[in-house]
Amino acid sequence: MKNPDNPSETVEKILHAATVLFSERGFPETSLRTITGLADVNLASVNYHFGSKKELIQAVFARFMNPFSQGIDRRLDEIAEREDGELDTEALLRIVFSSLLEMTDSLNEDPQRFMRLCALAYSQAQEHLRHFIVANYGETYRRFITLLRNSVGDGTDAEAFWRSYFSMGAAVFTLSAYEPILSILRADFGQDSTMDEVIALLIPAMVRILKAKP
Amino acid sequence: MKNPDNPSETVEKILHAATVLFSERGFPETSLRTITGLADVNLASVNYHFGSKKELIQAVFARFMNPFSQGIDRRLDEIAEREDGELDTEALLRIVFSSLLEMTDSLNEDPQRFMRLCALAYSQAQEHLRHFIVANYGETYRRFITLLRNSVGDGTDAEAFWRSYFSMGAAVFTLSAYEPILSILRADFGQDSTMDEVIALLIPAMVRILKAKP
DNA sequence: GTCTATAAACTGATAGAC
DNA sequence: GTCTATCAGTTTATAGAC
Numbered sequence: 376m377k378n379p380d381n382p383s384e385t386v387e388k389i390l391h392a393a394t395v396l397f398s399e400r401g402f403p404e405t406s407l408r409t410i411t412g413l414a415d416v417n418l419a420s421v422n423y424h425f426g427s428k429k430e431l432i433q434a435v436f437a438r439f440m441n442p443f444s445q446g447i448d449r450r451l452d453e454i455a456e457r458e459d460g461e462l463d464t465e466a467l468l469r470i471v472f473s474s475l476l477e478m479t480d481s482l483n484e485d486p487q488r489f490m491r492l493c494a495l496a497y498s499q500a501q502e503h504l505r506h507f508i509v510a511n512y513g514e515t516y517r518r519f520i521t522l523l524r525n526s527v528g529d530g531t532d533a534e535a536f537w538r539s540y541f542s543m544g545a546a547v548f549t550l551s552a553y554e555p556i557l558s559i560l561r562a563d564f565g566q567d568s569t570m571d572e573v574i575a576l577l578i579p580a581m582v583r584i585l586k587a588k589p
Numbered sequence: 590m591k592n593p594d595n596p597s598e599t600v601e602k603i604l605h606a607a608t609v610l611f612s613e614r615g616f617p618e619t620s621l622r623t624i625t626g627l628a629d630v631n632l633a634s635v636n637y638h639f640g641s642k643k644e645l646i647q648a649v650f651a652r653f654m655n656p657f658s659q660g661i662d663r664r665l666d667e668i669a670e671r672e673d674g675e676l677d678t679e680a681l682l683r684i685v686f687s688s689l690l691e692m693t694d695s696l697n698e699d700p701q702r703f704m705r706l707c708a709l710a711y712s713q714a715q716e717h718l719r720h721f722i723v724a725n726y727g728e729t730y731r732r733f734i735t736l737l738r739n740s741v742g743d744g745t746d747a748e749a750f751w752r753s754y755f756s757m758g759a760a761v762f763t764l765s766a767y768e769p770i771l772s773i774l775r776a777d778f779g780q781d782s783t784m785d786e787v788i789a790l791l792i793p794a795m796v797r798i799l800k801a802k803p
Numbered sequence: 804g805t806c807t808a809t810a811a812a813c814t815g816a817t818a819g820a821c
Numbered sequence: 822g823t824c825t826a827t828c829a830g831t832t833t834a835t836a837g838a839c
Contacts, residue, residue, distance in 0.1 A: 385822085400714040403617045406814065417823055422816060424822095491712075497766060498705075498712045500614045533780045537763070537787055540770055541794045544762025545755040552711060556754055566747045573751055580755045583797045599804085620832065631805055636834060638804095 386424050388414040391484075393435050398488040401495055402432055433507045436496070439478060439489050440508065444515040446474030451518065464526040464582050467519065472574050486570065490551040523585070530587035542581040549577065600638050602628040605698075607649050612702040615709055616646055647721045650710070653692060653703050654722065658729040660688030665732065678740040678799050681733070682792050700784065701767045708765040737799070744801035756795040763791065 382390070392414035396405045407428060411418045425431040450470045454460040479486040496504050509516075520539065527535055549556065553570060560566055596604070606628035610619045621642060625632045639645040664684045668674040693700040710718050723730075734753065741749055763770065767784060774780055 383822085401615075401617070401712070403615070404714045407816090408814085417825090418815095419817080419825090420823070428815065494712050498615070498708050500618045532778050533774060533782055534790060536774055536778065536780075537770075537782065537790050538794060540763050540766075541759040541791060544760070545758040545798065548758025548762055549751070549754050552754075556751075560747060560750055564746045564750065566750075568747055568751065576748060576751050577755060579802075580752060580798045584759065584794045588793075597804090621834090622832085631807090632833095633806070633835080634804080642833070 383424075385414075385416050385420055388416055389421060389424065389431070390435055390438055393431055394438075394484060394488055394492070397432070397435060397495070398491040402499055402501060407431075429503050432501065432504055436492065436504065436508065437511070438482065439484075439492070440512050442478040442481065443474055444512045446477055447471065447519060448515050450474060451522070462522055462526055464523065464585050465578060467523050467526055468578050468581055471519070472578070487550060487553045490547060490553070494547055494551040527585045528587050534587070535585075538585050542584040545581060545584065546577060549573065597638075599628075599630050599634055602630055603635060603638065603645070604649055604652055607645055608652075608698060608702055608706070611646070611649060611709070612705040616715060621645075643717050646715065646718055650706065650718065650722065651725070652696065653698075653706070654726050656692045656695065657688055658726045660691055661685065661733060662729055664688060665736070676736055676740055678737065678796050679792060681737050681740055682795055685733070686788050686792065701764060704761060704765040704767070708761055741799045742801050748801070749799075752799050756798040759795060759798065760791060763787065 389410060393405070393410050396410055396413060407421050408418060410431075411421060421428070421431055425434055447470060450473070454462060454466075475486055475489070479489055495501070496508065523539065524532075524535055527538070550570070550573070553573070557568060560568060603624060606624050607619075610624055610627060621635050622632060624645075625635060635642070635645055639648055661684060664687070668676060668680075689700055689703070693703055709715070710722065737753060738746075738749055741752070764784070764787070767787070771782060774782060
């Protein structure tokens with residue numbers, strides 16, 4: 376992007392439209408024409424402002440990931456400063472989810488959309504995107520995962536490693552498909568759940584996966 | 590397909606090549622030219638044998654899903670016939686995983702490939718595919734999910750419902766990304782895990798998610 | 804059933820006027 | 822910074838010869 380610190384109105388319109396369309400259809404299924412059409416800007420403006428479609432995809436992620444990783448780092452810093460800094464498994468998971476919701480709230484975007492983009496980043500042929508994410512946010516990720524490993528207690532490294540992916544899968548899968556799953560719950564049981572309620576069920580479930588057997 | 594019961598060699602070559610390429614790149618990223626090139630058949634043969642790219646995608650799924658759902662039904666039938674038919678949560682999960690591995694083994698395909706196709710079916714714009722799966726295999730799914738619900742004990746329906754999706758996410762996410770996750774385990778810990786070992790860790794983790802609190 | 808050739812419709816990207 | 826027009830490359834799908 377030409378000037379990431381002061382995005383023009385056109386840039387913001389493109390980023391929002393791209394977020395909506397990418398999360399609903401996937402990256403290759405969404406053409407630049409569809410994005411510029413929804414954003415009501417000229418087709419050529421994507422290449423002018425972002426350079427290419429790949430760089431637009433990365434910019435969409437950076438818009439979410441920058442405040443998200445900063446939120447996690449800030450919360451970890453605050454706890455590290457305190458003498459009695461508690462860092463049990465549940466507290467660490469709460470840090471992630473509160474950072475996630477704070478970020479989507481301040482961007483005025485749906486958390487499900489961001490989770491869906493994350494799922495797409497790992498299920499579609501977007502090698503450039505995974506490299507971009509690891510290169511820019513890998514440090515915060517490694518800091519967190521080390522703390523998480525220390526919080527889950529004994530057990531072999533390989534066990535703890537796979538359990539962390541089991542719990543990540545539970546979270547990413549459920550939250551990225553939140554709306555369709557919810558519509559099944561409504562149809563089959565006539566019930567409803569807010570995302571806060573789902574996260575309240577999800578956190579203890581993740582703790583139970585992550586913790587070594589009692 | 591013209592004659593699903595006796596697929597020609599051309600049809601089988603196309604289905605295998607499509608399985609490999611779709612699972613590695615996703616559906617829209619894989620062109621019919623790439624598929625017919627790898628299968629070493631003529632470009633026009635896909636439209637001749639399957640009608641369209643959409644129907645090819647559905648045929649790829651049917652090849653896996655038919656023996657998979659039949660395997661689950663057969664095992665459930667066998668247990669239902671026995672007087673002492675045990676149907677606890679772990680036994681039900683073992684039925685799914687043994688049906689999965691039996692199916693991929695008899696097709697001589699990689700289970701990870703099939704799990705990756707499943708993840709893609711729900712993360713890409715393939716509405717037609719999700720309809721196809723629900724229409725053709727929904728009955729076995731509902732039979733299984735009812736037994737699973739009965740096995741997990743008390744708790745509200747909404748809780749049990751969300752927990753079943755948490756555990757499904759843990760399984761689909763981990764197994765569909767088995768190779769890339771394994772390469773991280775090798776790089777960071779110098780360790781290795783077979784898929785059988787991962788499933789052996791996964792089943793108790795899923796049971797712990799599914800079961801209401803002790 | 805298999806092939807070639809081609810239609811018809813997209814795609815991302817860019818040159819150049821304003 | 823925005824626009825039109827267009828290029829060059831791709832895609833799925835099909836018509837028609839063999």
